[in-house]
Amino acid sequence: MTQRPASLTPEFLDGLVQRVPGTTGNTWKLTEVYTGDLLVELPQSSPADIERAFDTARTAQQIWGSWPLRKRLKVLKKFHALVLDNQYLITDLIQAESGKNRRMAFEESCDVPMGTSHYIKRAPSVLKDRKHAGPIPVLSHSTEVRRPKGVVAIIAPWNFPFATGISDTIPALIAGNGVVVKPDNKTALSPLFGVRLLEQAGMPKGLVQVICGEGPDVGGPMLANADYVMFTGSTATGRIIGELAGKHLIGACLELGGKNPMLVLEDANVDEAVHAALFGGFGNSGQICMHIERLYVHDSIYDEFRDKFVAATEAMQIGATYDFGPDIGSLVSVDHRDRVASHVDDARAKGATVLTGGKARPDLGPAFYEPTILEGVTKDMLAGSTETFGPVVGLYRFSTEDEAIALANDTDYGLNASVWSKDVKRGLAVARRIDSGNVNVNDILATAYASKGSPSGGLKQSGVGARHGDQGLLKYTDAQNIALLKKQVMEPKAGQSYEAYAKQTQSGLRWMRKTRLR
Template sequence: MSAGMTERVRPAKLTPAFLDGLVTRVPGSTGNTWKLTEVYTGDVLTELPQSSESDIERAVATARAAQREWGSWPLRKRLKVMKKFHALVVRNQLLITDLIQAESGKNRRMAFEETCDVPMGTSHYIKRAPKLLKDRKHAGPVPVLSSSTEVRRPKGVVGIIAPWNFPFATGISDTIPALIAGNGVVLKPDNKTALSPLFGVRLLEEAGMPRGLVQVVCGEGPDVGPTLMAGVDYVMFTGSTATGRVIGETAGRHLIGCCLELGGKNPMLVLADANVDEAVHAALFGGFGNSGQICMHIERLYVHDSLYEEFRDKFVAATAAMTVGATYDFGPDLGSLVSVDHRDRVASHVDDARAKGATVLTGGRARPDLGPAFYEPTILEGVTPDMLAGSTETFGPVVGLYRFRTEEEAIRLANDTDYGLNASVWSTDLERAMDVARRIDSGNVNINDILATAFASKGTPSGGLKQSGVGARHGDQGLLKYTDAQNIAVLKKQVMEPQGDQTYEAYARQTRITLKLMRWTGIR
C-alpha cells in the first residue's frame, strides 16, 4: 500500500481566530473545554466549551422562544431562508471541506462529497415541503355534512445528536427538514467534529434564520444526552446500536418520538453473472470509503464460487495499490481514522481474526508514519462468526471475503446478522438482481452500486431494519416526522344521533343500511 503525499499544510483559512470564533456560540459556563485536534497531526485546533446541565436547559429554552416566531412565519418565508442557505453552502463548499478534513481526518474526496449532501437534501425539501405541509381535507364520517382537515404542526424543539463520521451531513442535513417544518433545534455534535456543523449554523443565520433558533451544545454523550432529551419534543439520533437503545428507552420515558439510524454489518453479493471489474472497483469504495467509517459501508463481501479467485486476486491487487495519506488535496484514496482510540479498536478486530485463524490478504497494520490514527485498508479471508470481525461492526477499513455457491445460500448469509441497514447486489441481469434484493433484510439495497444511489435518492425513505434503527430520514417521512398531525373535524348538521322522535332501534337499523350502501357505492 503506497503512501500519499506527505504535505500536511493546514488550509490558510483555518486560522486560530476563525476556529475560535466558531466555538464561541457553544455555551460552557463551567469553563471546561475539550481539546479539538487536527486528526492528521494531533495538534490542537481549538478549545471546545463543554455544556453543563444548566447550559443545555437554557439552550432548549432559547430555541423554544425563537421557535414561536419561526413557526409563525408562512412556509414561503422559511423556504426563502433555505434557498439563501443552499447558495451559501455551495459558495463555501471548499472551506467546509477543509473543516471536515481537519476535524475528522478523512480524505478530501469523502469530505467534499459529504458537503454535497446538505444542498441536495435542502433542495429536495424546498421543492417538496409546500405539498407535504399543506392542509389536507379528508371526508368526514357523514358524506357532505362532515369533513376532516389534517393540519401539520411543528413538534416544537427537536434534539439532533450527530455522529463524528459525517458531522456536517448528518448534523445539518437532519436540521434542515426540522427547520422547514417550523421547529427549533438543539444540535449536539460529537466533540471531535463540532467545527463543520457550527459553521453550518453560522451560514443558516447568515441566510436569515432567527438567531437562537438553532442552538449547539457540546459534551460527552452521557453528560449531555439526559438533560437534552428531558427538554426537547423529538430526537433524531445517528450512531451505534448500543447508544440507540439508550436513546430509545429515554425517549419512551419522556413520551417523545425518536428516529434512530444505527449500525450495520453490511453485505455485498457478487452474483455469478456480475461484471467482475466493475464489482472490484466498487468494492474499493464500499469497503474503504471514509476509511470504512460509513454506517452503510461493506464489511461482508460474498462472491460466487465461479468468480471468487478472479475477484479476490483483482481486489487484493487494487487494494494494495491504494494511496493512503494526510493531505488537504484530492490525491490520497484514503485518509485517517478519526482517533487513536478508534484505530486501536479496528486493530483489535484484525488481531482477533488473525489469532483465530483468519488470513490477512493485504493490509492489517497501523501506519504511524502517516499520522497518529492511520490504518491500512485490510482484506481478511477465513473469517468466522466467533471472530469480532465476523459478527460485530468493525467500522473501519476491514472487509471479510466469503464465497457462496447458490443464490439461496448468498441470501441466507446476507441475512445472518442482527443488522439490516444496507446491502449491495451485483449482476448484469437487473430482474434477477431485483428478486435477490427484495429478499434481503435491509432498509437499503443497491443494485450495481454500493450505497450512494440509495442514500442520495432523497425522495425515498432511508432507514434500517432489525437492530439498524427505527424510522427513516429522507422521503416524505423525513420531513413529516418532525410534525404532529392535528385533526380538525367539522359537522355541519347534528345527524349522528336519532332525529326527532326516532327511536334508537330505528336509528340503528338506518345506520346499518347506510353502512352497507356506502360500501356498495364505494363512498366508504
C-alpha cells in the same frame, strides 16, 4: 509535513466555538486528526446550559413557526446558495476535524445542498393541509393539519458531522421547529459553521443551538427538554436514546449500526464489482454506516475477484493531505484505530488470513490504518459478527443464490446491502429478499442514500424510522385533526327511537360500502 489550509485560522475557529454554551469552564481539546495538533478548545455544556439552549430555541421557534412556509423556504434557498459558495471551506473543516480524505469530505459537503433542494421543492406539497371525508357524506369533513413538534434534539455522529448534523436539521426547520444539535466533540466545527450560514441566510438567531459534551453527560438533559430526537450512532447507544425517549413520551428516529453485505453473483462484471468494493470497504476509511464489511462472491469468479481486489487495494494511495490525491485518509482517532486493530488481531489469532493490510501506519499520522482484506473470517471472531467500522473487509465464497441471500441475512443488522449482476431483473429480485432497509443493485450505497425522495433507514437492530423522503419531513410534525359537522345528524331525530336509528345507521353503512363512499 501536512500543511493545514490557510482558511482555518485560530480567529476563525475560535469564532465558531464561541456560540457553544459552556459556563463551567470545562473544555475539550479538539485536534487536527492528521497531526494530533490542537485546533481549538471546545466548551463543554452543563445541564443548565442545555436547558437554557432549549429555552432560547423554543422562544425563537414561536417566531419561526408562525412564519408561512414560503417565508421559511426563502431562508433555506439563501442557505443553499451559501453552502455552495463556502463548499471548499466546509471541506477544509471536515477534513481537519475528521481526518477523512478530501474526496470524501467534499462529497459529504454535497449532501446538505442536495437534501435542502429536495425539501425546498417537496415541502409545499407534503406540509399542506389535507381535507378528508367525514363520517357523514357532504355534511362532515376533517382537515389534517401539520404542526411543528417544537424543539428537536439532533445527536450527530463523528463520521459525517456536517451531513448528519445539518442535513437532519434542515427538514426539522422547514417543518417549523427549533433545533438543538449535539455534534460529537471530535467533529463540532463543521456543524457550527453550518449554523452560522443558516443565520446569515436569515434564520432567526437562537433558533438552532449547538451544545457540546460527552454523550452520558448531555444525553439525559437533552431528551428531558426535547420534543423529538433524531439520533445517528451505534446500536448500543441507540437503545439508551430510545429508552429515554420513551420515558419522556417523545418520538425518536434512530439510524444505527450495520454489518453490511455485498453479493457478487456469478454473472456480475468482475472489474466493476472490484472497483465498487474499494469504495464499499474503504471509503471514508470504512467509517460509513452503510459501508461493506461482508463481501460474498460466487465460487466461479471468487479467485479472479479476490486477486484483482487485493491488487487494487494495494494500489490505493493513503495520505494526510488537503488535496484530492489520497484515496484513503485517517481514522478519526487513535482510540478508534486501536479498536479496528483489535478486530483484525482477534481474527488473525483465531485463524483468519490477512490478504493485505492489517497494520497501523504511524508514519502517515497518529490514527492511520491500512485497508485490510481478511479471508476465513468466522462468526466467533469480532470481525465476523460485530461492526468494525474501519477499513476492514471479510471475503467469503458462496455456491448458490439462496445460499448468498441466507448469508447476507445472517446478522442482527439490516441497514444496507449491495447486489451485483448483469441481469438487472435478477439483481432486483435478489434485493427484495434481503433483510435490509437499503439495497443497492450494481452500486454500493450512494444511489440509495442520495435518492432523497425515498426513505432511508434500517431494519432489525439497525434502527427505527427513516430520514429522507416525505417521512423524513413528516416525522418532525404532529398531525392535528380538525373536524367539522355541518348539521346535527349523528343521533336520533326528535321522537325517533334508537332502535329505528340503529337500523337506519346499519342501512347507511351498507349503502356507503356498496357505493364505495367508504
